Amino acid sequence: MDLTLLYRGPLASCDYDCPYCPFAKRRxxxxxxxxxxxxxxxxxxxVAEQREDRISVLFTPWGEGLVRSWYRDTLTAxxxxxxxxxxxxxxxxxxxxxxxxxxxxxxLALWCTYHPGQTPYDRFLVKCQDLSARSVRYSVGIxxxxxxxxxxxxxxxxxxxxxxxxxxxxxxxxxxDAEADEWAALDPLFPYSRHPHRSAGLPCRTGESVLxxxxxxxxxxxHFVPEPxxxxxDGSYRAALRPRACPLAACDxxxxxxxxESLPLYDVFAxxxxxxxxxxxxxxxxxxxxxPAVR
Numbered sequence: 001m002d003l004t005l006l007y008r009g010p011l012a013s014c015d016y017d018c019p020y021c022p023f024a025k026r027r028x029x030x031x032x033x034x035x036x037x038x039x040x041x042x043x044x045x046x047v048a049e050q051r052e053d054r055i056s057v058l059f060t061p062w063g064e065g066l067v068r069s070w071y072r073d074t075l076t077a078x079x080x081x082x083x084x085x086x087x088x089x090x091x092x093x094x095x096x097x098x099x100x101x102x103x104x105x106x107x108l109a110l111w112c113t114y115h116p117g118q119t120p121y122d123r124f125l126v127k128c129q130d131l132s133a134r135s136v137r138y139s140v141g142i143x144x145x146x147x148x149x150x151x152x153x154x155x156x157x158x159x160x161x162x163x164x165x166x167x168x169x170x171x172x173x174x175x176x177d178a179e180a181d182e183w184a185a186l187d188p189l190f191p192y193s194r195h196p197h198r199s200a201g202l203p204c205r206t207g208e209s210v211l212x213x214x215x216x217x218x219x220x221x222x223h224f225v226p227e228p229x230x231x232x233x234d235g236s237y238r239a240a241l242r243p244r245a246c247p248l249a250a251c252d253x254x255x256x257x258x259x260x261e262s263l264p265l266y267d268v269f270a271x272x273x274x275x276x277x278x279x280x281x282x283x284x285x286x287x288x289x290x291x292p293a294v295r
Contacts, residue, residue, distance in 0.1 A: 001052070001053050001054070001209065002053070002054050002056070002085070002209060003053040003054070003055050003056070003209060003210075003211070004055075004056045004057075004058070004205075004209060004210040004211070004273075004274065005047075005055065005056070005057050005058070005210075005211055005212075005213050006057075006058050006060050006210070006211070006212045006213065006222070006223060006255065007040075007043055007057060007058070007059050007060070007213045007214075008059075008060050008061060008062065008212070008213075008214055008215075008223065009036050009039045009040050009043070009061065009214065009215035010028075010032060010035050010036045010039060010215045011028065011032075011033075011036040011061045011062065011063045011065060011068070012028060012032075012061075012062040012063050013027050013028040013032075013033075013063040013064070014062075014063040014064045014092075015064055015067060015092075015094055016064070016092055016094070016115055016118040016119075017118070018115050018117075018118060020143060020145075020170065020171065028063070033068070035215070036068075036070075036215065037068070037070045039215035039216070040070055040071065040074055040215075041070065041074075042217070042233070043213065043215075043217070043232075044074045044077065044078060046217075046232060046233060047078060047081070047084065048077070048078070048081060050083060051083070053083070054083055054084075054085050055083060055084050055085065056084070056085045056086040056087070056088075056274055057078060057084070057086070057087045057088070057274075058086075058088045058089070058090070058111075058255070058274040058275075059071065059075075059087075059088070059089040059090065060089075060090050060223065060255060061089075061090070064091065064092055064094060064095075065089055065091065066089065066091045066093075066094075066095035067094060067095050071089065072095070072099045075087055075089060075103060075108060076099065076102045076103040076108075078107075079103040079104040079107040079108040080103070080104050080107070084107060085107070086107055086109060086274050086275070087107055087108055087109070088108070088109040088110065088111055088274040088275040089110060089111065090111045090113070091110055091111065091112055091113070092112070092113055092114075092115060092118070092119075093110070093112045093113075093114075093124060093127050093128070094119060097127050097130045097131055097134070097136075098130075100131065100134050100136045101134055103136075105134070105135045105136055105137070108136060108137070109136070109137040109138060109272070109274065109275035109277065110131065110136060110137070110138040110139075110275065111138070111139055111141070111274075111275050111276050112128070112131075112138055112139065112140045112141070113140075113141050113142065113143075114140060114141070114142050114151065114155060115142075115143075116142075116147070116148050116151045121151065121154065125155070125158055125159075128140060128159060128163070132160055132163070137272070137275055137277060138163065138275065138277075139163065139164045139165075139166055139272075139275055139276040139277050140155060140159060140163060140164070140165050140166070141165065141166040141167065141168060141276070142155065142165070142166075142167055142168070143167075143168050143170050144167045144168060144169050144170050144173070144175075144183050144190070144193075145170050145173075146179075149182060149183075152165070152167065152183075152186050153186065156186050161281070161282070162281065162282075164187075164276065164277055164278055164282060165186055165187055165282075166187050166189065166190075166193075166254075166276055167183045167186060167187040167190045167193065168193055168254065169190070169193040169194050169195075171252075175194055180194050188282065188285040188286065188287065189268065189278070189285055189287060191287045191290050192254075192257070192263070192265070192287065192290055193254065195252075195290075196250040196251065196252035197250060197251050197252070197257045197260060197262075197263065197290075198249070198250055199246035199248055199249070199250055199251040199257065199260060199262075200245075200246060200247070200248060200249050200250075201245045201246065202245060202246050202260060202261070202262045203243060203244075203245055203246075203260075203261040203262070204221075204222075204244060204245065204246045204259050204260050204261060205259040205260075205261065205266075206221040206222040206225075206244070206246075206256075206259050207221030207222075207225075207229065207240070207241070207242070207243075207244035208241055208242055208243050208244060209241075210222070210259050211229070211237065213232050216231075217231045217232040217233040217234075218231060218232075219231060219232050219237035219240075221244060222255075222256055222259070223253075223255065223256070224248065224251070224253065224256050225246075225247060225248065229241075246260070254276065258273060263290070264288055267279070268280075268285070
């Protein structure tokens with residue numbers, strides 16, 4: 001079967017101090033970093049040994065993973081496995097990018113976020129340009145705060161046309177229609193992020209073909225539903241795989257609602273669901289079936 005795994009280990013340290021992030025400038029101890037490395041190596045070994053499934057992996061660390069060699073090495077190694085369809089990671093791109101040349105560009109992908117005020121604009125842009133030169137699949141995004149609008153417009157003008165610039169609605173922020181239109185002019189899919197999506201009782205791929213895995217190997221349907229389904233390493237999770245309706249009232253995070261069957265996002269992002277790369281050029285993107293807002 002095709003199995004998508006969202007892995008989040010113990011790592012919680014980040015080199016940025018974004019005011020909208022609770023993990024800003026956290027520092028893991030040496031013991032915590034050793035534990036994170038061991039957990040990641042265990043997970044990568046499990047993926048490498050699989051023979052039943054075609055696997056895709058998105059690493060969603062609370063902190064910044066690519067500044068750690070073990071994340072770069074793991075992404076590179078997994079990208080060369082024949083049964084791994086995609087291996088991607090969410091990153092602030094503060095790391096060097098030369099390492100990507102050792103990975104398989106047909107499998108590796110990066111979900112990059114630009115944080116104004118945390119790194120010089122030109123430094124971030126040069127890294128994006130280097131990824132393009134190395135034929136790495138990637139998307140670039142920004143949080144939709146008013147003070148970020150100028151930087152977002154600059155990014156859209158400077159990035160290659162084929163690179164998708166996504167905008168995440170700022171948590172807890174209500175957008176006027178005029179404000180939303182400004183962001184949608186940069187990201188035609190912004191309406192999907194603007195409001196949380198009603199999800200209670202609606203079918204979702206999580207728990208069937210999409211799973212969340214933590215550093216202990218505990219499997220849950222997604223990052224936002226705490227109920228365990230079993231453990232990855234003893235195989236107990238497999239008996240729990242089945243179609244499931246969402247038990248939550250709403251879903252407001254892209255890595256969650258992209259898997260809702262009530263939304264057309266698997267078609268929108270066909271071939272690029274994990275790295276948030278749409279199937280069509282930006283100029284051809286349209287919003288349909290976004291559903292009623294949850295306020």
